Amino acid sequence: xxxxxxxxxxxxxxxxxxxxxxxxxxxxxxxxxxxxxxxxxxxxxxxxxxxxxxxxxxxxxxxxxxxxxxxxxxxxxxxxxxxxxxxxxxxxxxxxxxxxxxxxxxxxxxxxxxxxxxxxxxxxxxxxxxxxxxxxxxxxxxxxxxxxxxxxxxxxxxxxxxxxxxxxxxxxxxxxxxxxxxxxxxxxxxxxxxxxxxxxxxxxxxxxxxxxxxxxxxxxxxxxxxxxxxxxxxxxxxxxxxxxxxxxxxxxxxxxxxxxxxxxxxxxxxxxxxxxxxxxxxxxxxxxxxxxxxxxxxxxxxxxxxxxxxxxxxxxxxxxxxxxxxxxxxxxxxx
Numbered sequence: 495x496x497x498x499x500x501x502x503x504x505x506x507x508x509x510x511x512x513x514x515x516x517x518x519x520x521x522x523x524x525x526x527x528x529x530x531x532x533x534x535x536x537x538x539x540x541x542x543x544x545x546x547x548x549x550x551x552x553x554x555x556x557x558x559x560x561x562x563x564x565x566x567x568x569x570x571x572x573x574x575x576x577x578x579x580x581x582x583x584x585x586x587x588x589x590x591x592x593x594x595x596x597x598x599x600x601x602x603x604x605x606x607x608x609x610x611x612x613x614x615x616x617x618x619x620x621x622x623x624x625x626x627x628x629x630x631x632x633x634x635x636x637x638x639x640x641x642x643x644x645x646x647x648x649x650x651x652x653x654x655x656x657x658x659x660x661x662x663x664x665x666x667x668x669x670x671x672x673x674x675x676x677x678x679x680x681x682x683x684x685x686x687x688x689x690x691x692x693x694x695x696x697x698x699x700x701x702x703x704x705x706x707x708x709x710x711x712x713x714x715x716x717x718x719x720x721x722x723x724x725x726x727x728x729x730x731x732x733x734x735x736x737x738x739x740x741x742x743x744x745x746x747x748x749x750x751x752x753x754x755x756x757x758x759x760x761x762x763x764x765x766x767x768x769x770x771x772x773x774x775x776x777x778x779x780x781x782x783x784x785x786x787x788x789x790x791x792x793x794x795x796x797x798x799x800x801x802x803x804x805x806x807x808x809x810x811x812x813x814x815x816x817x818x819x820x821x822x823x824x825x826x827x828x829x
Contacts (some may be wrong), residue, residue, distance in 0.1 A: 496670045500661055500677035503558060507678045511554045511685025518546045518553075519689075519696050527588050529697050543694060545588045547650065547686055548701025552581045554682040555709075559675065567671040572611030573712045574675075579604040580636060580708040584701030594757040597700070598633070604708055605632040613716050617728060631731075632711045638738035639707025641745055642782075643698050644763040645775065647691035649738075650698060651783050653706045654683035656734055659790045660713050667720045676713065692775060710735065719797060729808040733793035736811070737786040740764065744819050751823075767822045 522528070527545040556574065564570045583600030586592060592600075605628060608614070614628040643649035661676035683706075689695045698706070714731035732739065741764045749756050768778035789811070796804040 496665055496673055499562075500665065500673055503562065503674055503677040504681035504684070506561075507554055507558050507681025508685040509681075510557065511550055511682045512688060514553060515546065515550050515685065515689050515696070518549050519544045522546050522549060522696075525589070527585075527699070529699075544696045545699035545701070546696035547690060547698030547703075548581055548584055548588070548705050550686055550696075551682055551702055551705055552578060554685065555678055558678045558681075562674060562678075564671055564675055564678075568611070569613060569669075569716050570671050570675050572608055572613045573709060573716060575611065576604045576608035576613075576712065577705055577709040579607055581701050581705040584699065584704040587700040601633045601636050601704070601708070602629060604636075605629040608632065608712055608715075613712060615715055628715065631715070632708060634742070635711035635714075635735055635738065636704050636707040638735065638742040639710070640700060640703040641763065642738040642741040642765075643703040644741075645692070645765045645779055646694035646697075647687055648765060648779050648782060649703050649706065650683050650686045650690050651779070652737055652786050653710060654680055654687060655783065655786050655790060656710050657683060657713075659734055659794070660710075660717060663719070663794060664713075664717055667718055669716070669718065672713065672716055679709065679713075692779070707738070727797060729804070730793050730797060733789045733796075733808065733811065736789040736815070737764075737782050740815055740819070743815075744822060747819065748823055764822065767825075771822075771825060 522544045523542070527549075529543045529545055531541060556578070559565060559570065559574060565574070580600065583592070583597065583604075586600075587597055609625055609628055615624045615631065618624050618627065639649055639653065642652065657676045657680035661673050661680055664670075664672040664676060686698075686702075690698060711731075714734065717731075719727045719730065744767075745763055746756050748762050749758075749760070754760070764782060765778050768781060769775060773781065792807065792811070796807045799807070
């Protein structure tokens with residue numbers, strides 16, 4: 495029945511997102527939620543584009559979750575309540591372009607609310623270290639999805655894939671509420687992807703990418719693989735979020751290496767570098783989606799292997815990622 499309910503919620507969330515998107519696109523410009531062409535050097539769109547992704551995500555996920563009575567689950571309630579804090583800060587940032595410190599405060603606040611509501615990493619013997627690791631993970635992944643939102647359809651497509659993996663594995667783990675929530679997130683991302691893919695009719699904005707990244711980071715913490723402690727399955731969320739993690743690592747490394755501010759947006763993301771190496775826009779986006787799909791499959795294949803072999807595979811992935819980072823940094827430079 496949970497499998498049937500999950501497919502039902504994918505359908506409902508996708509339909510709701512598809513239906514409300516045109517209305518939201520008409521309304522948000524009245525609030526000033528638009529992206530102006532050439533407002534910053536890295537922006538190359540040619541006309542004013544509504545920043546509607548976050549509003550669509552928040553409305554659809556909240557509405558379907560209330561309808562399915564998921565708020566009665568303490569874990570789901572913790573995930574949604576803390577994620578909506580990130581949506582509000584992102585919405586504020588889309589309106590007013592907040593300073594980086596204020597954005598960071600919002601991310602930490604969301605993480606602390608998540609912890610306060612009972613969802614946190616439980617790997618280490620000292621709870622203080624677990625809390626610190628939770629904050630670092632949630633803030634890091636939130637920013638990773640914010641950074642990787644560098645081209646139409648990229649972040650929401652990566653989010654849809656991660657949500658699909660979580661839907662399947664949380665069902666296998668007996669975490670049915672998380673499986674239904676993941677299905678809702680998957681359907682919402684699919685609906686958003688229709689309008690956000692190239693050429694985008696709306697952008698995700700900070701309200702969309704931060705909300706998406708935070709919710710996925712929280713799902714990764716709440717997921718408990720059957721028969722495995724977090725200490726034995728710690729690499730799973732890292733591989734599942736591997737493409738956004740790689741992108742933010744590349745960008746931070748490159749900007750620090752060239753003595754540029756880390757927080758200042760620029761055309762130095764993985765997508766931009768793939769295009770500079772000769773890929774078309776669509777091919778670059780699809781390549782990153784394919785990499786995420788393969789990493790996700792490999793993560794859960796590794797979960798069923800002996801610990802030594804699983805960690806060898808993870809180490810091999812890190813070596814390949816390091817080589818790719820060096821290649822992209824050496825072959826492509828921001829103009």
